[in-house]
Amino acid sequence: MTEPDDHRLAREAQAGDRRSFAALVERHYGFMFKVAWQWCGVREDAEDIAQEAAIKLAQHIDAFKFESAFTTWLYRLVLNTAKDYYKAKNRRNTREQPMFEDVVYASEEPSPEQKLEQKDILKALAGLPEQLKETVILVCWQGLSHKEAGDILDCPEGTISWRVHEARKKIAEYLDIQRGAKHHG
Amino acid sequence: MDEQKLKDMLAHLHAPEPEETSKNQALNGAMMAYDQKMQKKTQGVANADRLTGINNLFNNVRRNLMPNKRVLSGLMAAVSVIALTGVFLSYAVTQSGRGSGTIDRETSIIRAAQMAQMQAQPAYRKTLEEDNKRRAEYVAQSGSSALPIPIATAKEEGAEASRMPATPRADMLVEGKVAKDSDRLKSAEMAQRVQAPASNVVAGAVATPPASMNFSATLYNLQPADSIQPQYYKDEGRDKFQDVEENNVKSVAAEPVSTFSIDVDTSSYSFMRRQLNSGVLPQKDAVRIEEMVNYFDYNYALPEKGADPFQPTIAVYDAPWKQGDKIIHVGIKGYDIDTKPRSNLVFLIDTSGSMNSPDKLPLLINSFKLMLDSLSPDDTVGIVVYAGSAGTVLEPTKAGDKQKIINALEQLHAGGSTAGAEGIRQAYSLAEQALIKDGNNRIILATDGDFNVGITNPKELKDFVERKRDEGISLSVLGFGQGNYNDQMMQTLAQNGNGNAAYIDNLSEARKVLVKEASSTLFTIAKDVKIQVEFNPAMVSEYRLIGYETRHLNREDFNNDKVDAGEVGAGHAVTAIYEITPTGGAKAVDDLRYAATKEKAEVKPQADGEYAFLKIRYKEPNGDTSKLMTRPITPNDDVKFDNASDDVRFASAVAGFGQLLKGSKYAGSMTYDRVIDIGNNARGKDEFGYRAEFVSLVRLAKSAATLQPQK
Numbered sequence: 001m002t003e004p005d006d007h008r009l010a011r012e013a014q015a016g017d018r019r020s021f022a023a024l025v026e027r028h029y030g031f032m033f034k035v036a037w038q039w040c041g042v043r044e045d046a047e048d049i050a051q052e053a054a055i056k057l058a059q060h061i062d063a064f065k066f067e068s069a070f071t072t073w074l075y076r077l078v079l080n081t082a083k084d085y086y087k088a089k090n091r092r093n094t095r096e097q098p099m100f101e102d103v104v105y106a107s108e109e110p111s112p113e114q115k116l117e118q119k120d121i122l123k124a125l126a127g128l129p130e131q132l133k134e135t136v137i138l139v140c141w142q143g144l145s146h147k148e149a150g151d152i153l154d155c156p157e158g159t160i161s162w163r164v165h166e167a168r169k170k171i172a173e174y175l176d177i178q179r180g181a182k183h184h185g
Numbered sequence: 186m187d188e189q190k191l192k193d194m195l196a197h198l199h200a201p202e203p204e205e206t207s208k209n210q211a212l213n214g215a216m217m218a219y220d221q222k223m224q225k226k227t228q229g230v231a232n233a234d235r236l237t238g239i240n241n242l243f244n245n246v247r248r249n250l251m252p253n254k255r256v257l258s259g260l261m262a263a264v265s266v267i268a269l270t271g272v273f274l275s276y277a278v279t280q281s282g283r284g285s286g287t288i289d290r291e292t293s294i295i296r297a298a299q300m301a302q303m304q305a306q307p308a309y310r311k312t313l314e315e316d317n318k319r320r321a322e323y324v325a326q327s328g329s330s331a332l333p334i335p336i337a338t339a340k341e342e343g344a345e346a347s348r349m350p351a352t353p354r355a356d357m358l359v360e361g362k363v364a365k366d367s368d369r370l371k372s373a374e375m376a377q378r379v380q381a382p383a384s385n386v387v388a389g390a391v392a393t394p395p396a397s398m399n400f401s402a403t404l405y406n407l408q409p410a411d412s413i414q415p416q417y418y419k420d421e422g423r424d425k426f427q428d429v430e431e432n433n434v435k436s437v438a439a440e441p442v443s444t445f446s447i448d449v450d451t452s453s454y455s456f457m458r459r460q461l462n463s464g465v466l467p468q469k470d471a472v473r474i475e476e477m478v479n480y481f482d483y484n485y486a487l488p489e490k491g492a493d494p495f496q497p498t499i500a501v502y503d504a505p506w507k508q509g510d511k512i513i514h515v516g517i518k519g520y521d522i523d524t525k526p527r528s529n530l531v532f533l534i535d536t537s538g539s540m541n542s543p544d545k546l547p548l549l550i551n552s553f554k555l556m557l558d559s560l561s562p563d564d565t566v567g568i569v570v571y572a573g574s575a576g577t578v579l580e581p582t583k584a585g586d587k588q589k590i591i592n593a594l595e596q597l598h599a600g601g602s603t604a605g606a607e608g609i610r611q612a613y614s615l616a617e618q619a620l621i622k623d624g625n626n627r628i629i630l631a632t633d634g635d636f637n638v639g640i641t642n643p644k645e646l647k648d649f650v651e652r653k654r655d656e657g658i659s660l661s662v663l664g665f666g667q668g669n670y671n672d673q674m675m676q677t678l679a680q681n682g683n684g685n686a687a688y689i690d691n692l693s694e695a696r697k698v699l700v701k702e703a704s705s706t707l708f709t710i711a712k713d714v715k716i717q718v719e720f721n722p723a724m725v726s727e728y729r730l731i732g733y734e735t736r737h738l739n740r741e742d743f744n745n746d747k748v749d750a751g752e753v754g755a756g757h758a759v760t761a762i763y764e765i766t767p768t769g770g771a772k773a774v775d776d777l778r779y780a781a782t783k784e785k786a787e788v789k790p791q792a793d794g795e796y797a798f799l800k801i802r803y804k805e806p807n808g809d810t811s812k813l814m815t816r817p818i819t820p821n822d823d824v825k826f827d828n829a830s831d832d833v834r835f836a837s838a839v840a841g842f843g844q845l846l847k848g849s850k851y852a853g854s855m856t857y858d859r860v861i862d863i864g865n866n867a868r869g870k871d872e873f874g875y876r877a878e879f880v881s882l883v884r885l886a887k888s889a890a891t892l893q894p895q896k
Contacts, residue, residue, distance in 0.1 A: 016223050018216065025215045029208055037200040047203050051211035058218035104199040118194060140188065141195040164188060171191070 006070035013061050021061065025054050031071065032078050038137045039082040041099030041126055053081040068151060075142075075152045079134050099126045117175070124174040128167055135163040431849055432737075434729045434766075434773040437720045443728065444717045444743045446736040446750030447517075447759045448473075450679065451698075452664055452688035454480035457846065458878075459690040461885040467846060474843030475732030475761070481839065481875060483758040483832040485518035493814055494711040495519045495753060497799060500833045501822045505863065506841055506853035509770045513718075513728075513763040513818055514833050515799060519710045521756040526708065528564040528625040529581065533612040535632035536572040536597055544690065545666040549631045550594045552663070552695030557591070559700045560584035567615040568593050571608025581619035609649065616658045623807065625708055626658045630678065631689075633666040647681045651749075654681065659709070663698070664688040676735065681749065697873070711803040713750040713811060716761060717743045718818075720797045727766040727773055728797075729851065731840050743802060746811050753803070760836050764851070765796065795819045835867035835876060842883055845890075857887035 009027075012020035032053045037046035056077055064073050100122040110118065125136060131153075138149040139160065146160040153160070435443070453476035460467040485498040495517040504510035532553055540546040560566070562585030568578040579593040612628045620626055650660050662679040664686065679686035687698045715738060720728050742748040753759060766772055792798070797818045802811040826834065842860045844852040860883045868876040 013219075018219060018223070021219050022212070022216060025212055029211055030203070033203045033208075034200045043201050043203065046200070047207035047211070050203065051207065051214055054211040054215035055218045058215045059222055061219070061222075100198075102201040104201050106197040106199055110197070118198060121191070121194060122198070136191075140191045141198075143192065143196070168188060168191060 007066055010061065010064050010066070010070055014064070021058065025057060028057075028071070028074060029054065032074065035075060035078045035137070035142070036082055038141050039079065039133070040086070041101075041122065043102050045085070049078065049082045049085050052085060053078045056081060072148065072152050075138065076154075079152075083130060099123070120175055120178050121171060124171040127174070128170060132163050132167040132170070135160055136167045139164050430734065431847065431851075432730050432732070432734055434727050434851075436727055436772075436774040436777075437722045437725050438777065439774075441722060442717060442719045442740050443730055443763070444715065444738040444740050445730060445733045445761070446738055447714045447716060447753065447761070448475050448733060448736050448751050449479055449753060449757050449759055450476050450676065450686045451480040452675070452686045453477060455688035455690045455694050456664075458882055459688075461882050461889060464885070464889055466886060466889050469847050472843055472847045473732060473735070474840055474847065475736070477843045478732065478760050478762065478836050478839045479758070481758075481835065481879075483516055483518065483760060483836065484869075485516040485758055485832065487518060487520055490520075493812070494803065494805075497801065497814070497816055499799070499816070499818055499822045500824050500829055501796065501818065501820070502824050502826045502829050502833070502837075504764055504853070505826060505837055505859070506844070506855035507764070507851075508854075509766065511765050511767060512837060513765055513796065513822075514829075514836065515716070515718075515761045515763075516758065516832070516836075517753070517801070518758040519753040519755055522708055522710065525561065526624045527621050528560060528627070529616060529619045529621045530560075530564065530625075531567040531569060531581070531612045531616045531619075531628050533569050533571070533608055533628050533630045534578075534597060535608075535630075536570045538572070539633055540572075540665070541598075542666055545633055546597065548689065548692065548695065549663070549665055550597060551692055552689055552699055553594055553631075554591055555692070555695055556699035557584060557587055565619045565621075566590050567612075567619065568597075569608055569612040569615055570597060571611075577611060577615060581615060609646070613653050613658060617656075620657065622657075628658060628660045629663060630660060630675075631663045631665060632675070633664065647677050650678055651681045662686040680751070685752070685754070697875070708755045709752045709806045710755050710757075711753045712806055712808075713746070713748075714753050714759075714801065714803040715743050715748075715750045715811075717800045717802075718763065718797050719800070720765070721792060721795050722768070724768055724794065724796050725765045726768045726770065729764045731762045731764060732843065733761065743800070744811075746804070746809065762836065762840050763797075792817070796822075831867040831869035834863055835869070838863035838867060839879065842879075842886070846886060857883055857890070861887075 006024070006027075009020045009024040013024055029050060033046055033050040036049035036053070037043060040046055040049065053074075057074070060077070064070065100119070103118075103122070125133060128136065134153060135149060138144045138152060139146060144152070146157045146164070150157045150160045450473075453471060453473035456471055457467040457477065460471070486496060488494065488496040498514075498516040498518070500512075500514040500516075502512055502514070504512050534546075534549065536546065540549075557566070562583060564584040565581040566579070566584055567581040568590075570576055570578050578597070579590065582589055582593075584590070609628070609630070612630075616626050616628055654660070660678060660681075662675040662685075664675050665688075675686045687694075689695050689698060717740070718728075736751065738748065738750065751759075795817045799816045799818055801814040803814075804811050824833075826837075838860050841852070841855040841863070842857075843849075845855060845857060845860070861880055864876065864880045864883065868880075871877055
C-alpha cells in the first residue's frame with residue numbers, strides 16, 4: 001500500500017516541501033479525476049472538478065490530520081468539490097450533457113443487451129439523490145467497505161447499509177420501468 | 186439487483202483517461218495555490234502584503250476566468266516568473282507552448298463556438314502559435330533575468346507578463362462581439378458540432394422510449410440527465426412579452442397621417458384565452474388588441490375575380506365606449522384560392538426539456554397529425570428537431586406517405602436544452618432540398634419560445650430568417666405552453682419570415698389554425714401589406730389607432746417597397762379600427778396656439794366632406810413592386826351602430842374587451858357586461874362556436890377581474 005508514502009508526502013508538504021506536494025498531487029490526480037467522473041459522467045466536467053480539487057488540496061493541505069488514510073480524506077474533498085461544482089453550474093444554467101458516454105469497458109466489449117443494461121444502470125445512478133449516489137459510488141464502484149464509506153461520508157455504517165439498500169431499490173425500480181417500457185413500446 | 190451484482194457490473198465500467206493537458210493544468214493550478222499558501226505562511230505579513238497584487242490577480246482570474254483553462258495556464262506561465270524552482274518553470278513553459286485544444290464547457294456556447302471557429306482558421310492558428318512561441322521566449326528570458334533580482338521587481342515583471350497571455354483571449358471576445366451575424370450563426374453551428382455529433386442527437390431525440398419520462402415521477406428528483414426529465418417541466422411567470430406603449434391619441438393637425446403594417450397573427454388571443462381559462466387575467470403586455478380582433482373570421486366583401494387580392498370594407502359608427510367619438514372600421518378579406526400550390530413543409534420541432542408537458546409536445550404532435558389531413562398527397566413534409574443539438578428526423582416525405590410521417594412524429598420526445606439556431610439552419614437546408622418553385626415552401630417552427638442556446642439575440646436570428654425569406658422560404662411560428670413563452674422572439678421571427686405566429690393552447694385551436702385556416706396560414710396571396718390613412722382636418726380633429734402598436738410604420742415607409750410588412754393569406758380577414766373625434770368634438774389634445782392659422786390649410790374641393798383617405802399597398806406573393814389601392818372614407822360610410830353588420834359590431838366588442846384587459850386609459854365607458862351584450866347579439870352564424878367562446882371568456886375575465894388586481 002502507498003499509505004505510509006502518502007502520509008510522509010503529506011507531512012512534508014505541510015512542512016513546505018513543494019516537491020513532496022507536487023508528488024502527492026501527481027500521484028492522486030488520476031484518482032481524483034476518476035471519482036469526479038464517476039460522480040458526473042462527463043470527462044470534461046470531471047477534469048474541471050479534479051482541477052478544483054487539486055487547488056483545494058493545496059489550500060487545505062494543513063487540514064489533513066493523519067487520522068485516516070489520505071485517500072479517505074481525499075474522497076471527501078473531491079465529492080464536496082463535485083457537489084459545489086454542480087451547484088455553481090446549475091446556477092449558471094449551462095446545458096446538459098449526455099452522461100457516461102465515454103465509459104471504457106474493462107475487458108472485452110459487452111453484448112448489446114449488457115451494454116443497454118449498463119447504460120440504464122448508469123442513468124439510474126446519475127439520477128440518484130446526492131447522498132445515495134455518493135454512497136453507491138464509494139461502496140459499489142470504488143469497492144470500499146460500508147465502514148470505510150461511513151468514515152468518508154461521516155455517518156454510521158448502518159446508515160451506509162441503508163443507503164445502499166435504498167439506492168439498489170431505486171435502481172431496480174428504474175430498470176423495471178425501462179424494461180416495461182421496452183416491452184410495451 | 187443485489188449489491189454484488191451491481192458491484193460486478195460497475196467493476197467493468199472504467200473512467201476514460203483525462204486529457205494530458207488538463208492534468209498538467211490541474212497540477213500547475215495546485216502548485217500555484219500551494220506556493221501562494223506557503224508564501225503567506227512562511228514569509229509573514231509584510232511579504233503577504235507585497236504579494237497582494239498577485240493575489241488579487243489570481244483571485245480575479247479564479248473568479249472571472251477560471252473556466253478558461255487556457256488563460257489560466259497562460260497566466261501560470263507568467264506567474265512562474267516569480268516561482269522559484271526550475272521544475273515548475275519547465276512545467277509552465279511546456280504548458281504555454283502547447284496551445285489549447287480544449288474548449289471549455291463552462292464558457293458559453295457562443296464563445297466556445299467563436300473560439301472553435303477562430304482556431305479553425307489557419308490565420309488565427311498561426312497567430313496563436315506565434316503568440317505562444319513569443320510567450321515562451323518571454324517567460325524564459327524574464328525568468329532568467331528576473332530570478333536574481335529582488336522579489337518586488339520580479340513581481341512587477343510577473344504582473345506585466347501575466348497580462349500578455351491573456352491578450353489573445355480578450356481580442357477574441359471583442360472580435361466575437363462584432364462578428365457578423367452570419368458568422369455567429371456559423372459559430373453556433375460549429376458549437377453544435379463541437380458539443381455533439383448530429384448523429385447522436387437524432388438518436389437521443391427519438392430513440393429512448395417515452396416511458397423514461399415517467400421514471401422520475403415514480404422515483405425521485407433527478408439531476409437533469411440525458412433523456413431523463415423531471416416528470417413534467419413546469420415553468421412559471423417567465424413568459425416574455427415585449428413591453429409596448431399603447432397607441433395614444435394623435436392630433437390630426439400635428440400628425441394627419443397614420444401608417445402601419447397589417448398583422449394577421451392571432452397568438453395573443455389564444456394566450457389570453459388560456460390565461461383566462463386558468464382563472465387569471467393575462468399580463469397587459471400579452472394583450473394585443475389587433476390580434477384579438479383578427480382572431481375571428483369576418484365575412485367582408487370579397488374582391489372580384491382577377492382584380493386586387495382583397496377590397497376594403499368600411500364602416501363609420503358611434504364609438505360604443507365614448508360618446509361623441511366615432512369608429513372607423515376598415516376590414517379586408519383576401520380571396521380564397523381554388524387550386525392550392527404545392528407545399529413543401531418542414532416542421533421544426535422544439536424537443537427541449539421544457540416541451541415535456543401535455544400542452545406542449547404531445548399537443549404539438551397531435552396538431553401536426555391533424556394538419557397532415559389537409560395536405561395534398563404530393564406535398565412534402567420534413568421534420569427537424571432541436572434540443573441540445575439539432576437533427577433531421579424525417580427527410581422530406583410525400584404527404585401521401587402519411588403513416589411514415591406519423592411514425593416519425595410519434596417517436597419524438599422531449600429532452601435537453603434548446604439549440605434553436607442550429608435547428609433553424611437544418612430546417613432551411615431541408616426545405617431547400619425539396620424546394621418547389623413557385624410553391625409554398627415553409628418552415629413551421631413549433632416551440633415554447635426560448636432559444637436558450639446558440640443565437641439568443643433576436644436580431645441575429647431575424648436577419649437570417651429574412652435572408653431565407655428572400656430565397657423563397659417562409660417561416661411560420663406556432664407557440665405552445667406557458668410559463669416560458671417567449672412571445673417577442675416568436676413574433677419577430679414570424680414577422681420577418683413572411684409568416685405568421687399562432688399560439689396553440691388546445692386541439693381545437695390547432696384545428697382552427699392548421700386545418701380550417703390551413704390555406705390562409707399557408708398560402709400568402711399578398712405580401713407587405715401596408716395601410717395608410719390620411720385624416721381630413723376639416724372633419725376629424727383627433728384619431729387613435731387601436732392596436733397594431735408593434736406594427737407602426739413611418740409615413741415614408743409606406744411608399745418604400747424595401748420596407749417589409751404583414752402578409753395576407755388566402756381567405757384571411759384583417760381588421761383595423763380607428764377611434765376618431767370629429768371636428769368640434771371634445772378633444773384630448775389641445776390645439777396648438779401658434780399653428781392655429783396654418784391649420785386652416787385648404788382642402789382640395791373634391792375631398793370636401795371626407796373623413797379620411799385610405800391607401801393600401803401590397804405586393805403579389807412573388808412580386809417586388811407594390812400596388813396601390815385607394816378609397817376615400819366619407820359620411821356615406823356612416824352607419825348606426827345597431828344597424829352595423831354582425832361582423833363590425835362583434836369586432837368592436839372584441840376591441841373594447843381588449844382595451845379593458847389592457848387596462849387602457851381609453852377603455853372609456855366600456856364594461857365587461859356591455860362587451861357580453863354586444864358580443865352575444867353579434868354572434869351571427871358562428872359555425873365553430875368561436876364567438877360564443879369569446880363571450881364566455883369575457884365572463885371569465887369579469888370574475889377574474891373582481892378577484893385580482895391586474896399585473
